[in-house]
Amino acid sequence: MAKRATVADVAALAKVSSATVSNVIGNRSGKVSTRTRQRVLEAISALNYTYNENAATLRSNKSNIIGLVIHDLSNPYYTELIAKINRQLAKKGYATILACSDENLESQQSYLHLMQRHNALAVLLCPTWDTSGEHLAAWHDLSPTITFLRPVGSHESDFIGIDNYQAAYDLTRQLIADGHRQLAFIGGSQSSRLRRQRLQGWKDAHEDAGISWNDAHILYCSSSMSAGSAAVMQLFQQTSDVTALVCYQDIVAFGAMNALHYMGKTVGGEIAVTGFDGLSDAEGWLPSLTTAEVQIAVLAEHIVDRLLARLEKPQEPPSVTLLHAHIHWRASSHGDVDSSHAR
Incomplete structure (x- = not known):
């Protein structure tokens, strides 16, 4: 096996000091002239020299x-x-x-x-x-x-x-302004601080609009499409009056929309759905998903x-x-609200 070239080998071939080679390797501007730098680079290429980063780390105690x-x-x-x-x-x-x-x-x-x-x-x-x-x-x-x-x-x-509270508040307040009076919050785990922030925004938007929120409309679930789908199926087995879903994440909203399609409910018409994250798939989903995005x-x-x-x-x-999160208002939340839920 051929011996691995060292800084000293490069310096000898380029007829410079080892310090000069180190300056070139470290790309320290102003330390080496253009001509000398070129000579060192040619020597590095000729010797197939490879910089030993691990050794440098040990010497400098930095990486x-x-x-x-x-x-x-x-x-x-x-x-x-x-x-x-x-x-x-x-x-x-x-x-x-x-x-x-x-x-x-x-x-x-x-x-x-x-x-x-x-x-x-x-x-x-x-x-x-x-x-x-x-x-x-x-x-x-x-x-x-x-x-x-x-x-x-x-x-x-x-x-x-992310200002999770404000984003959830803004989503919920607009859904209420659109005429929704029975809203659900879907997703997240009980130990999640982010979920607590988003849920509090959801609750405060209700209170500021003078509307009561229902504990039965708040469901936990893990961060997956299948979990979002199962949570929404569970929700509509218990109630039929919910017209809007504020989902903890886009991935949960995707599953919720699949469940609504399966149940024959029109997303964006009969039921409004919103998410949180701004995933690239949200715009291409059918219908496109309203989501809060940073x-x-x-x-x-x-x-x-x-x-x-x-x-x-x-x-x-x-x-x-x-x-601050920007809300993309899309087709999943822009349908007509039943007259019984008019603003």
Whole structure:
């Protein structure tokens, strides 16, 4: 096996110092003349030299690795978001280690320790629902941790999220303005803080409009089409007066719409349906789905920008950013309301 070329080998061939080779490899502008830089690059090519990033990490005690830990990869919203974050970090010269905790706190903590062993510069974390500030404290002391979408009830880390309350309030208030008086809230788990925020917006929109909401019209379900479908089937086995569904997520709304079609109910006419996330499939669904969206590209940009700012100024106090959701009003909520529910 041929001996692997070293920095010293490149320096000897290019007739420069090892420090000059390191400056070229590190792309340190202003340190090397154009002519010398070209000579070093030619030597690198001739020797088929490969930069040993692991060795450099050990020498400098730094890396270009960003840990990315998420609780769920089955939801298309999260997979789209991760892809955009990863692309933006790659453009900035960072590599990511991706891990999925599957909503398991023990797995999440193990992955955080894995990031530590890989000497990650920072971690981007969408935490499990039972994550507390104490769970993150030990890691936070070692490297910055940016949490996103799911708050942990602690202000020790930067957080980028969505104004869930206002989006749910706006969706519900407009449905009420359209004449709906019997509205259901479908989806989410009891432990979800995001669900509590969205549900509170739903409830407050009722109260501000002088309308009573019904506990029987609030159903939990997991984040899947099949669960959304089952929840709506259960709802209409119990009642027949609901004319509008505010769904916790688009994926749940898709399942709800399938169930309504199966029951022979007209989505957007007989029953209004809204979602939350702004998935790319929402516009192409039949009928197209009304949804509250924070553009995934915008959210990814805020997350990456916050990370870069934190790396540059690690001692600054943590910040909280809540992004406003834009509601796309589409065919799933624009049908006529029965005269008995007129505004």
